[in-house]
Amino acid sequence: MPNFIIDKEEFEKYKSKIGKVFPEYTSFEKNNFNSNFKYFIGFDFDYILEEIFFEGMIAFLNKIKNDKLIFYTLDPSPENYFFTHFNKYSAFELGTHSSYEDFNDIIYKDPGESTSDSIGINSNEIALFSKSNDWTIIGSRDWEIAIAGFTSSEIKEKFIQSFRNKSDIFTTIKEQVEILDDILKFNDNIKNEYLHLVENYKDRD
Structure with missing residues (x-):
């Protein structure tokens, strides 16, 4: 059964991986993927x-x-918020043998004081x-978007094909x-912010 990471050394391993993928992370809309990532697709958060x-x-x-999926919360901070309050990190591993029930249980698990602090409710930015x-x-x-980044068109196609007849959940950004x-009827200011996001996440040559 998956559980929150409590060991600092294990957490630091995943924090280091995040730091390499997003070496200068500032904010979601900026596209902070490192330069090895060339291709991007979007879907509903x-x-x-x-x-x-x-x-x-x-x-x-x-x-x-690959035999494990790592779920890692960027915001709120897994250290400054989650560990400070609950003595555990808002990150966990799921093996490929795990069920959706396992995933659902850990996502909505009460970390210590209230289910409103579960990752499924109190997570603004996440990474997988x-x-x-x-x-x-x-x-x-907040942006209501998730973005998958890939280093090659081949790995992007493998990802999309893995979803079989559900692959239509993925689109361009x-x-x-x-x-x-269409759904939210953006005002001009918000529309401009999203246009910047689109520009930032264009595929790279």
């Missing part, structure tokens, strides 16, 4: 918590022969990754913003 996404992720990990250096997902609840605009 809320899919991260759903079963269809979980099943696709497990299929992808099996396809690339594995031992592979060829992909990472970052998502923002521009298309995802248009979907949000």
Whole structure:
């Protein structure tokens, strides 16, 4: 059964990985992926918590022969907030043998004082990754978008194909913003902010 990471050395290993993927992280919309990441696709942030996404992720990990998925909260801080309050980090591992029920349990697990502090409720920015250096997902609840970054078109296609008939949840970043605009009817200021996000996450040559 997955559980929150409590060992500092184990946490530092994953913190180091995040630091290499996002070497100068400032904010979600800036695209802080390192220069090895060339290709980006978008999807609705809320899919991260759903079963269809979980099943696709497990299929992808099996396809690339990785045996663990790491879920890591960027905001609130896993150290300054989560560890300070609960003596554990808002990060955990899931093996490819895990079920969606396992995932759902840890996502909504009370970390110590209130279920309102569970990761599924109190997480604004998150990252998903594995031992592979060829992909990472970052998502923002405030922006209502998650973005998967890849180092090659081949790994991007493997990722999308892993979701089989559910792969239509993925779009370009521009298309995802248009979907949000259709639903939320952005004012001009917000629309401009999203246009900057689209520009920042264009595929890199």
